[in-house]
Amino acid sequence: MSVCPEAQEAIPVTFRVRPLDPIGVEIEGLALGDDLPDEDLEALRRSVLEHEVVLLREQSLSGDEQLALGRRFGPLEGIYVGAGRSLQELIVIANVDDEGRIRPDDSEAMRSITINEQWHTDSSFRETPAAFSIFAAVEIPPEGGETWYASLRRGWEALDSETRDALEGLRAKHDYREAYRRAGAGEAFEGMGSALEHWHPLIRRHPETGARALFVTGHAFEVEGMQVAEGRALVESLVAFCTEEERVYRHRWRPGDVLIWDNRSMLHRAQGFEERHRRVMHHVRVAGAAPVAT
Numbered sequence: 001m002s003v004c005p006e007a008q009e010a011i012p013v014t015f016r017v018r019p020l021d022p023i024g025v026e027i028e029g030l031a032l033g034d035d036l037p038d039e040d041l042e043a044l045r046r047s048v049l050e051h052e053v054v055l056l057r058e059q060s061l062s063g064d065e066q067l068a069l070g071r072r073f074g075p076l077e078g079i080y081v082g083a084g085r086s087l088q089e090l091i092v093i094a095n096v097d098d099e100g101r102i103r104p105d106d107s108e109a110m111r112s113i114t115i116n117e118q119w120h121t122d123s124s125f126r127e128t129p130a131a132f133s134i135f136a137a138v139e140i141p142p143e144g145g146e147t148w149y150a151s152l153r154r155g156w157e158a159l160d161s162e163t164r165d166a167l168e169g170l171r172a173k174h175d176y177r178e179a180y181r182r183a184g185a186g187e188a189f190e191g192m193g194s195a196l197e198h199w200h201p202l203i204r205r206h207p208e209t210g211a212r213a214l215f216v217t218g219h220a221f222e223v224e225g226m227q228v229a230e231g232r233a234l235v236e237s238l239v240a241f242c243t244e245e246e247r248v249y250r251h252r253w254r255p256g257d258v259l260i261w262d263n264r265s266m267l268h269r270a271q272g273f274e275e276r277h278r279r280v281m282h283h284v285r286v287a288g289a290a291p292v293a294t
Contacts, residue, residue, distance in 0.1 A: 014040055017047065023151050023249050024053035024261075032059050032069055032258060041072055044260075048132065049209055053149045053249065053261040060256060061136055063090045063282060070284035073132050077123060077287040091283040094139075095275050102276060115176075115183050116270040118218035119150070119239050121263040122285055125176040125219060127198050130263045131288035137253040139280040144273030149249045153213040153265040155242030156203065169293070170202040172215070172235055173222040182221075199224065201293035206264050212294050213265045214238055242267060264288065 014037075015030040025047060030040060048054050061069070067090055070076050078089040095103050095110060103110050122130035135147070156164070176196040202223070204215045216238045223231030250271075251259060261268065273279060 020249055022247060025051045026055040030056060032056060032061055033065055034068055048260050048262055052151055052266050053259060056258045058256045059258045066134060066136055066282055066284050070134050070286050074286045077130050077285040093283055094280040096278050115180055117272060118179060118183060119243055119267045119269045120217045120219050121267060124217050125174040125197050126195055128290050129288050130285040132286040133261055133263055134284040135259045136282040137255055137257040138282055139278045140253045140255060141273045141277035141279050144271060145253060145279050146271040147251050148269050150243040150247050150267045151265060152242055152267055153211050156212055156214045167202050171199045171224040172202050172220040173197060173199050174220045176219060178221050179219040200291050203294050204291040205294045207289055215291055217267060
């Protein structure tokens with residue numbers, strides 16, 4: 001991958017890095033609390049930029065500490081939740097309510113979990129999609145509930161030159177409401193704000209590394225200049241290519257796990273689980289910038 005000179009400067013590293021299969025790395029020997037030194041934070045950030053998804057186990061982050069960590073990566077992105085539509089930056093993704101009761105399948109929270117089972121990047125339907133995501137496991141079911149990851153950068157690099165040339169200059173429409181309908185989850189709620197659709201370039205350049213990557217997700221349904229069915233077929237074929245079995249990292253969660261990934265080059269999706277078991281995850285999103293066409 002092409003990396004800007006600043007990203008190649010040597011930074012003292014006090015932790016160990018172990019590759020995951022087939023993408024990403026696990027970092028050992030690093031605690032993510034408030035006393036994380038600036039030099040370790042910068043090394044961690046650069047690990048995420050290079051490897052796209054980073055796992056840290058046996059963390060004990062409080063909600064406030066997770067928010068503070070996110071703010072050290074950049075300004076946070078929030079969503080509106082609950083009856084009063086309050087803006088929250090610590091997003092609780094759970095199948096249990098505040099009293100610990102399993103939520104009904106048709107609840108807003110459960111429908112939002114269903115939509116996450118499609119391949120996506122966070123907030124792709126916004127004018128400025130998320131940059132980084134910090135996801136922490138609080139409670140996990142005994143089986144199921146995995147999260148899968150695939151690289152849009154590696155997908156782009158694996159395409160033949162003829163296909164790359166054909167994709168230049170195209171834009172796709174990312175539509176959260178349509179994603180809800182296609183997932184059989186009914187109508188999308190307004191919890192993500194008023195703007196639930198946006199056109200973005202099909203290929204974008206990473207603002208920090210300079211690397212090129214596809215920008216296709218299961219939430220994109222049209223391609224500019226094509227019939228709807230033709231555009232959707234193109235998007236589906238590119239997502240399928242990026243997520244071929246040998247390209248996907250499947251993460252089996254443990255309590256205390258934290259995964260940090262770069263939405264500007266990564267797809268992810270949730271896997272289903274037996275909903276009689278509790279599952280509670282904490283999610284913090286770092287705001288990004290408008291994708292730049294290459």
